[in-house]
Amino acid sequence: MKKDKKNSFNTPEGFFENFNERLMARIQQETGSETKSIIPKTDGFGVPESYFDGLTPKILSRTTEEKGKVIQLKSYRKIYYGAAAIAAVFLLIFGFNWKTETSPVTFDDLANTEIDAYFDNNRIGMSSYELAEMVSFENVQLNDILEDDxxxxxxxxxLDANVDDLRDLNIEYIDYE
Amino acid sequence: MIAEETLVQELKDKNSQAKAFEVLVNTYKERLYWHIRRIVLDHDDADDVLQNTFIKVYKNIDGFKGDSKLYSWLYRIATNESLTFLKQKSKKMGIGDQELKDRMVKNLEADVYFEGDEIQLKLQKALAELPDKQKLVFTMKYFQEMKYEDISEVLETSVGALKASYHLAVKKIETYLKAD
Structure with a gap:
């Protein structure tokens, strides 16, 4: 038994000699129990062979596509002129033969049909946001331009489905407290 | 490896933008892919979301102020894109968020790009039960081995809250995996 000269406490024989050894064993035990977690180290996901090799060109080609989509406002106007010109030609043709037609096509119907078809069949390269930005809706309520209120x-x-953060709406909040 | 600040400058400069963007894609594509994949689970969906993420980065690089690291900005966009994608998917399918998560895990059983065994599949079921943020913190820390400080920048949450979230997630997953 080893005695401390200043007090009456004592320690078992060899306590300090093998302290480091016991401490290291304890640390290993503690950290070992953490790594022994039953949670698997990998999650089992895989990718098709050479997927990452072909990814960069795929993404880069999409950026050039996006660039190509930017068009001048003037060409948008041309669409209307083009559609109106086609409509006028149809009107002339059908206008002369209107008596033989069972259901004559009106100018309004024709213009709308042509314009709709143009937008359906051609890549105009404009998102709905870009179109909305072009058309001024000042002093117009949303319900004024919708068929159903x-x-x-x-x-x-x-809003619940499409807006993640209410701050996106730029609404000024008033604290009523 | 090119310094982040230099890369950002080159991305904003029209003359060097194309080359710099290629460097950016090559540097981050794998890391972002795995981050997205662990959220959306399906490879094709992850591919779509990853491409959309990079397109968004490309379009908005001028708006990157440099307040955070480029790395965390990219992760933030990828995370938002992934969560929005899932929200839109559940809306299109006319089902709730939890039902979508359950279906996503069920689909893994027949997924050719999921090579997980029984315990790994069970892990996915456990993850599907966690709140979104807890799941994100767990996968970013456990599988992606990200530092809490980096996760903190991406998720805009304090390190303390992240640590609590992570340990809670580990406990829940362990309990789930131990249960029959």
Whole structure:
């Protein structure tokens, strides 16, 4: 038994000699139990062979595509002129033969049909946001341009599904507290 | 490896943008892919979201102020794109978020790009039960071995809260895996 000269406490024989050894064993035990977690180290996901090799060109080609989509406002106007010209030609043709047609096509129907078809069949390269930016809706309510009025419930449902952060709406909040 | 600040400058300069963007894609494509894949689970979906993420980065690089690291900005965009993708998917399918998560895990059983065994599949089931943020913290820390400080920048959450979230997630997963 080893005695401390200043007090009456003592320690078992060889306590300090093998302390480091015991401490290291304890540390190993502690860290060992952490790594022994039953959670698997990998999650089992795989990718098709050479997937990452072909990825960069695929993404880069999409950026050049996106660049190509930018078009001048003037060409947008040309679409209307083009559609109106086609409509006028059709009107002339059908206009002269209107008596023989069972359901005559009106100018309005024709113009709308042609314009709709043009947008359906051609890549105009403009997103709905870009189109919305081009058209001024000042002093126009949303319901003025919709066939059916939107109920508050539908609007809330849309916002819930499509807006992650209410801050995106740029609404000024007032604290009523 | 090119310094981050230099890369950002080159990305903003129209003359060097194309080359710099290629460097950016090559540097981050794998890391971002695995981050996205662990959220959306399906390879094709991860591929779509990854491409959209890079397109968004390309379009918005001028708006990158440099307040955070480029690395965490990219992760933030990838995370948002992935979560938005899942939200839109559940909406299109007319099902709730939890039902979508359950279906996604069920689909893994027949997924050719999922080579997990029984325990790895069970892990995915356990992860599907966690709240989104807890799952994100767990996968970023455990599988991607990201530092808490980096996760903190991506998820805009304090390191303390992340640590608590991680340990809670580990406990829940272990309990789930131990259960029959």
């Amino acid at each position: 939107l109920s508050g419930e539908v609007i809330l449902e849309y």
